[in-house]
Amino acid sequence: MEISPKEFCHRSIVSIENVSFSYEHKKVIDQLRFDVLERDFVGVIGSNGAGKTTLLKMLVGLLKPTDGEIRLFDSPLSQFKDWERIGYVPQKNAFNPLFPATVREIVLSGMYSKKRIYRRLSKADLQKAEDAMLAMRIEDLADRKIGQLSGGQQQRAFLARAIVNNPELLILDEPTVGIDAETQTGxxxxxxxxxxxxxxxxxxxxxxxxxxxxxxxxxxxxxxGGIKFHVKHTHDPEDCRETNLTHSIGQIREMIGVQ
Structure with missing residues (x-):
């Protein structure tokens, strides 16, 4: 049976069913129910301590709900394996600055998954990493150790890592903290x-x-609770002639005036 574009775009990407989470018996999230549909843009807003970062960590499997169930792409979180479909940028303070990797290695790591870990990266893969660094204006930092960079430069590297694999779902926790205003706008x-x-x-x-x-x-x-979900639905068929990663991330260069 053929699925129409409209039906396809109303598929559930994230389903949160009666999810609760507690830190040392203090309930941070209580009986949350929320669905994210294909091509939604969900802005999660709330005060410090409201549980925003906790929620994102549960979505990427770093924390386990105290109660309830999370499903990703219609698969229970405990059984989900296709992590290459998801890009994730954690808060800047979640990163160990002593991690001994270069910027290029950090960006390339976004292309690996358990399915691909033993497969050599292709020339196309390497070019995507170069394009991602170029788009985030860190191409000149490619061989620098990540711990040697400023906070803003580090965040650009992790943004490049998150988009390098052209994910279907992008989860961003304060992605522009420490980045200059011009780059934030872009x-x-x-x-x-x-x-x-x-x-x-x-x-x-x-x-x-x-x-x-x-x-x-x-x-x-x-x-x-203290979390507000602002949602914009974009369920019309995509209208870009170009759909590859290079085109997508290349937009930022035009928008911030980088030649």
Missing amino acids: FFRMIRHMHQHHHMTFIMVSHDMDMMQSYLGTEPQQVS
Whole structure:
């Protein structure tokens, strides 16, 4: 049976069913129910301690819910294996600055999964990493150790890593913290383009209320405890002639005026 574009774009990417989480008997998230559909852009907003980062960590398997179930691409989180379909940028303070890897190695690591770990990267793979670094304006830092970079430079490297594999779901936890205002603006424009014209779904935590609400609206779709979910649906068929990664990340160079 053929699935129409409309039906396809209403598939559930993330399903959160009655999920709770507690730290040392202190409940941070309580009976959360929320669905993220294909090509949604979900902005997660709330005060410190509301559970935003905890929620994202549960979505990528770093934390286990105290109660309830999370499903990714219609698969229970405990059984989910296709992690290359997901890009994740954690908060900057989650990174160990002593990790002995170069920027290029960090970006290339975004292309590995358990399925691909023993397969050599192709020339096309290597070029995607170069393009990602170029888009984030860190190509001149490719051979520097990640721990030698400034906080903003490190975050650019992890942004490049998250988008290098052209994921279907991009999960971002304060992705622009420590990045200069010009690059922040270019980054938001890039992800808006990717959301509107490409096959990608976004979940992003950000304290930049003006930037988030200018795209997602001022009224949340749902409020759970101290967390507000602002959602923009883009379920029309993609309209970009170019769908490859180079085109997508290349948008940022035009938008921030890099030649």
